[in-house]
Amino acid sequence: MMEPVTYKRKLEGKSNAHLITFSDGKDYVVKYFQSGFEKSLPNEWVGYCLGRYLDLPIPFAKIIEIPQEFSSQVPELAEMSKTPYQFASVFVPDCFDGHQAANICRINNYQSLAGVILFDYWLYNCDRTRKNILLREESPRSFKIWIIDHAEVFGGFAWEQADIENLPMSLIKSATHQMMALFIEDEQQFYEQLELIQTIPILLIEEIVTLIPEEWNVSKEEKKAMVTALVTRRNKELPDIMKHFIKTVYRPLHYCIKNLKNLKNSQS
Known part of the structure; x- marks a missing residue:
């Protein structure tokens, strides 16, 4: 069983994340269950599992058991929740995060970008900021992108059942989504990703939600509501949201790009 070995440091942000080395020799970003953010870990788990199924660029993750003996020896962790599952x-x-990376000319894994945007709208992740993407430069001005931090899907880290039964259909104000849209070469990619989302087996969604630890205090009624919201939203609401995004965000951006290219060509 993988065990924590060395505590390194607390990471920036409000999600109570800590960098810990485990017995497999790798460093992990560990988020602890905490009062006031009761739904952040369930959100992370569901977001991770669905994102991995969709083959989105999301780092490997798992629910991990951390012995209380380890946490009690680290001042930053000593007052954390007593549940062993993080x-x-x-x-x-x-x-780099999206603020730090400059002069991005290419996203090497651009084929995933339409899927990331639809994924965020499906789960209503209104926290896709520039801090919640990672960019690694693989060649000059060419980057690979990862998506991180899904603590605020379903509208927030402390949602109640009524909240996820009425998730908004409006567009999310996200400069990061706009940046991603610039690198999507064909709007048909949105439709392909929508089809993939809509064909995820309902039994798989139910299994993912069922595996949320009891210690994270998500009731049976809330788990059922999560599944219902995901299935209903992908079939009835996501297609309209996608078309609105394409019309309002994607096409205007690419229209501007096309005009700029034509202008440059005419001046050369």
Whole structure:
């Protein structure tokens, strides 16, 4: 069984994330269950599992059991929740966040970008900021992108059942989505990703939600509501949201790009 070995440091942000080395020799970003953020770990788990199924660029993660003996020896962890189950994702080194990366000319794994945008709208992740992507430069001005931090899907880290039964259909104000849209070469990619989302087996969604630890205090009624919201939203609401995004965000951006290219060509 993988066990924590060395505590390194607390990471920036409000999600109570800590960098810990485990017995497999890898560093993990570990988020602890905490009062006031009761749904952040369930959100992370569901977001991770669905994102991995869709083959989105999301770091490997798992629910990890951390002995209380380890946490009690670290001042930063000593007052954390007594539940042994936390959420741990592999730390991706040598990356910039969206604020730090400059002069991005190419996203090497651009084929995933339409899927990321639809994924965020499906789960209503209104926290896809520039801090919640990682960019590793693989060649000059060419980057690989990862998506991280899904603590605020379903509209927030402290949602109640009524919240996820009425998730908004409006567009999310996200400069990061706009940046991603610039590198999507064909709007048909949105339709392909929508089809993939809609064909995820319902039994798989139910299994993912069922595996949320009891210690994270998600009731049976809330778990059922999560599944219902995911299935209903992908079939009835996501297609309309996608078309609105393409019309309002994607096409205007690419229209501007096309005009700029034509202008440059005419001046050359």
